[in-house]
Structures are given as structure tokens and as C-alpha cells.
Amino acid sequence: MRKMGLSKEVGCSWIDTSRYPHCFVSNKDKKHPHYCMIYDMLGYLTINM
Numbered sequence: 001m002r003k004m005g006l007s008k009e010v011g012c013s014w015i016d017t018s019r020y021p022h023c024f025v026s027n028k029d030k031k032h033p034h035y036c037m038i039y040d041m042l043g044y045l046t047i048n049m
Contacts, residue, residue, distance in 0.1 A: 012025045
């Protein structure tokens with residue numbers, strides 16, 4: 001794909017909490033205002049699974 005100059009569109013996941021939608025993309029999306037807290041919790045869950 002790179003040789004042809006093509007790129008893949010970024011995928012995203014949506015989560016709706018308290019009537020507010022949140023969008024997350026792969027590779028540690030740092031645009032969300034609470035990304036540090038979210039990724040800390042994901043790390044905790046990963047270790048404890």
C-alpha cells in the first residue's frame with residue numbers, strides 16, 4: 001500500500017456514557033480529555049484479567 005501511496009482510514013470505537021458519546025481510535029488516542037485515566041484503567045484491567 002505504501003509503495004502505491006495508499007493509506008488506510010483510521011478505525012474508531014464509540015462508547016455512549018451518560019448520554020455523551022466518546023470516540024476512541026487505535027494507538028492511544030490522546031485527544032480525549034480523560035485519556036490518562038482511561039488508559040490507566042485499561043492497564044489495570046489487562047493485568048487483572
